[in-house]
Amino acid sequence: xxxxxxxxxxxxxxxxxxxxxxxxxxxxxxxxxxxxxxxxxxxxxxxxxxxxxxxxxxxxxxxxxxxxxxxxxxxxxxxxxxxxxxxxxxxxxxxxxxxxxxxxxx
Numbered sequence: 001x002x003x004x005x006x007x008x009x010x011x012x013x014x015x016x017x018x019x020x021x022x023x024x025x026x027x028x029x030x031x032x033x034x035x036x037x038x039x040x041x042x043x044x045x046x047x048x049x050x051x052x053x054x055x056x057x058x059x060x061x062x063x064x065x066x067x068x069x070x071x072x073x074x075x076x077x078x079x080x081x082x083x084x085x086x087x088x089x090x091x092x093x094x095x096x097x098x099x100x101x102x103x104x105x106x
Contacts, residue, residue, distance in 0.1 A: 003027060004096030006087050011102045018077040020104055022085055026070040027096070030089035035072055036061040040082035040103065059084065066090075077106045 009024040022035065038061050064074055077083060082105045089096040 004029060004089050004091055004094070006033070006089050006096070006099040009085075009087055009099040009102055011085050011104045013104075013106075014073055014075070016075070018075060018079060018106060020074045020077060020083070020085070020106065021071065022074065022087065022102075023071040024087055024099060027089040027091075029091045030096075031092055032066050032068050032090040033070065033072075034066050034088045034090060034095065035064045035074075036086050036088075036098075037064045037074065038062065038084040040084055061086070079106050081106055 004027060006024045006027060010022070012021045012023075013019070014021050024033075038059050065072060074085075082103060085102045085104065086098045086100070088098050
């Protein structure tokens with residue numbers, strides 16, 4: 001069975017204000033990658049993935065882009081705001097699981 005989960009997903013500050021560079025290990029069977037972003041709730045320090053009573057539906061994910069490379073720069077983010085990022089590989093037959101969620105303060 002081929003690996004479809006994205007690994008080594010990272011977010012680093014971009015060259016310009018409001019930019020975040022996303023990168024991950026490419027998945028050999030991937031045709032595309034779906035990148036999603038969510039603005040964390042102001043003042044919330046709850047880790048959505050670790051909180052026992054948090055539901056993933058509480059996080060409003062939006063698709064930032066669908067690309068065919070294993071790196072991407074998101075631009076135009078607001079400063080002093082916290083964002084969550086995740087990515088999934090898409091093969092010819094299905095979308096793989098979401099990567100780990102990365103949290104970044106701009």
